[in-house]
Amino acid sequence: MDILTEILAPAIEEARRSIPSAAKLEAKADCPLFGDGGVDSMGLVRFIIMVEERIEDRTQVQLTLASDKAMSRKSSPFRTVGALAEYVTECLDAEGYDG
Amino acid sequence: MAEGVTLVTGARKGLGRAIAEHYLALGHFVVGCSRDASDLEHPSYRHFLADVADEAAVKPIFTYLRKEHGGLDHLINNAGIASMNHAMLTPLSTVDAIFSTNVKGTFLFCREAARLMQKKGRGRIVNLTTVATPLQLEGEAIYAASKAAVLSLTQVLARELAPLGITVNSVGPTPVPTDLIRSVPKAKMDALLARQAIPRFGEPADVINVIDFFLSPASDFVTAQNIYLGGVV
Ligand SMILES: NC(=O)c1ccc[n+]([C@@H]2O[C@H](COP(=O)([O-])OP(=O)(O)OC[C@H]3O[C@@H](n4cnc5c(N)ncnc54)[C@H](OP(=O)(O)O)[C@@H]3O)[C@@H](O)[C@H]2O)c1
DSSP states (O other), X not given: OOHIIIIIHHHHHHHHHHOGGGTTOOSOTTSBOBSTTSXXXXXXXXXXXXXXXXXXXXXXXXXXXXXXXXXXXXXXXXXXXXXXXXXXXXXXXXXXXXX | OTTOEEEEETOSSHHHHHXXXXXXXXXXXXXXXXXXXXXXXOTTEEXXXXXXXXXXXXXXXXXXXXXXXXXXXXXXXXXXXXXXXOGGGOOHHHHHHHHIIIIIIHHHHHHHHHHHHHHHTOEEEEEEOOTTTTTTOTTOHHHHHHHHHHHHHHHHHHHHHGGGTEEEEEEEOOOOSSGGGTTSOHHHHHHHHHTSSSOSOOOHHHHHHHHHHHHSGGGTTOOSOEEESTTOO
């Protein structure tokens, strides 16, 4: 499954409609997600919930994306849309999902 | 579903049962849970078998709410357990059990409920505290401490969730005659009641009255509050 187009793109569409700071978010790998040019911290929390729900609906896997592991990485998985896509793929792999 | 969807934990018996029946009578769709099966039957009631501290058992309740009801309006975090014992005789297994149900369970339901409620930009969460905390009841160290944690959770979550239109409050009953307090000796209970400004047992209706106030749409400026019954401060 292509995470960027199948999970993040529809989540971004939903976020643009309902999260004020997400108006400029785009389903492009280099689009900033959090911080400069991206969403604010409450926007990120709400966006992560949207992504987790879409992953659950698509794969039946319940991921916790904002884990201590994710938060303590030197290079944040939430810095760009592409970084998040890679991180989701990694988490799904770790859960043994191979769809 | 004008009256909304209300989730009551620990709805099988005691206060939780009375709360569930009250909101059913008011026309809410009520979702309840407990570890044992419930005999409450109503077209607007759905019961889940779940230990509130068991994440794997709890998640399906919220998936159901999201898919079948499009969200959640009210959460009453009622499930709770107590244990009366001298601190020097209290096993750690009791500490684990009480903190699991009262603190972990309350947090888990707050977390999952808030995730649903934030989408609509509104929601009401009511937690259950107890007068055992301010009265510093001997023999209830772990129970009182667990509910002090619930009070603290209520206050911090109220701030975290305020920007999302969700209020978080709590109600602290005095003793209400349910199974929870059945094993407390009479002399102990009389001494306890005597410390209240109004020295009588509480009724489920006393607790429900406060919950009604917190759930009221007009209470959207009321959050982080805890109301003790019976004149305990
Ligand atoms: N009664 C009082 O005097 C009093 C005073 C102050 C505060 N409170 C608070 O009010 C709340 C309700 O107490 P109550 O008097 O109604 O107690 P109760 O009669 O003992 O009922 C407790 C309810 O919670 C459920 N429950 C317990 N542990 C659970 C768990 N781990 N997961 C899911 N459900 C669980 C029980 O069902 P299962 O056994 O089937 O799980 C039952 O439905 C508690 O939070 C309590 O601390 C009560």
